[in-house]
Amino acid sequence: MKMSTYEILCCPVCKGELELKVVEKTVLENGEEDVIEGTLHCEKCGVDYPVSEGIPNLLPQE
Amino acid sequence: MKTDLFEEYAGDYDRWFDENREVYLAELARIRGLLSPGDGRSIEIGAGSGRFAGPLGITYGIDPSYALCRMSHRRGIETIRGRAEEIPVKDHSFSSALLITVICFLDDPCRALREINRILIPGGFLIVAFLERGGEVHRKYIGEGCKGKFLSRAVFYTSGEVRAFMEDAGFLVSEREWRAGFCVIRAQKPA
Numbered sequence: 471m472k473m474s475t476y477e478i479l480c481c482p483v484c485k486g487e488l489e490l491k492v493v494e495k496t497v498l499e500n501g502e503e504d505v506i507e508g509t510l511h512c513e514k515c516g517v518d519y520p521v522s523e524g525i526p527n528l529l530p531q532e
Numbered sequence: 533m534k535t536d537l538f539e540e541y542a543g544d545y546d547r548w549f550d551e552n553r554e555v556y557l558a559e560l561a562r563i564r565g566l567l568s569p570g571d572g573r574s575i576e577i578g579a580g581s582g583r584f585a586g587p588l589g590i591t592y593g594i595d596p597s598y599a600l601c602r603m604s605h606r607r608g609i610e611t612i613r614g615r616a617e618e619i620p621v622k623d624h625s626f627s628s629a630l631l632i633t634v635i636c637f638l639d640d641p642c643r644a645l646r647e648i649n650r651i652l653i654p655g656g657f658l659i660v661a662f663l664e665r666g667g668e669v670h671r672k673y674i675g676e677g678c679k680g681k682f683l684s685r686a687v688f689y690t691s692g693e694v695r696a697f698m699e700d701a702g703f704l705v706s707e708r709e710w711r712a713g714f715c716v717i718r719a720q721k722p723a
Contacts, residue, residue, distance in 0.1 A: 475612070479612070479622070482619065523605070525602065525613055526612055527613040528612060528613060
């Protein structure tokens with residue numbers, strides 16, 4: 471998940487901002503950071519959405 | 533989305549495009565004909581394994597299946613796992629969106645189209661391509677081999693029904709063409 475992608479993502483349920491915590495990242499050829507592992511936290515919903523193998527999982531959680 | 537089949541048979545789904553290359557390339561060419569060239573802010577909703585997004589130069593893809601997301605990610609698509617009915621993207625983030633042979637698998641196509649409208653900029657456009665109910669392709673694949681396995685779970689619509697869904701979601705339909713039961717509609721979000 472590129473940092474430019476993170477900027478357009480929101481919570482699938484409340485559409486609010488997500489707070490990113492990076493566990494592992496790489497830097498792409500153009501200098502942009504690419505998040506491999508981490509979490510996207512929605513404070514309003516109290517939910518952590520995982521980023522795994524570079525793919526953010528923003529399926530609504532039960 | 534009826535995703536369990538796609539999760540389990542992701543490999544079979546992806547192989548269909550190699551085994552039915554002529555049909556796949558013909559569908560691809562027709563969609564390409566309605567795309568605006570060089571649009572860097574484009575997203576495919578229900579991008580699957582990236583078989584359309586990749587060759588069409590679509591940068592972003594969203595799909596609920598993890599197995600298919602991994603395939604499209606490997607094909608260089610910036611992939612987001614999510615549902616069309618609850619798109620995890622901020623308002624006005626994209627200038628175009630594609631929905632290719634996906635509307636038949638959605639739990640709530642009207643809600644998905646409203647979500648697509650929300651994430652597009654004013655003046656942005658949407659291309660919806662689908663197999664028409666009762667059309668040539670629909671009749672041919674039902675009950676037949678691998679694609680039949682997926683299509684047997686689908687809910688098919690006529691082009692008139694899809695057009696009405698799109699207009700209800702706030703789109704203005706500008707072009708519509710159908711051949712051999714595969715229909716492609718281009719519509720715009722009012723500027």
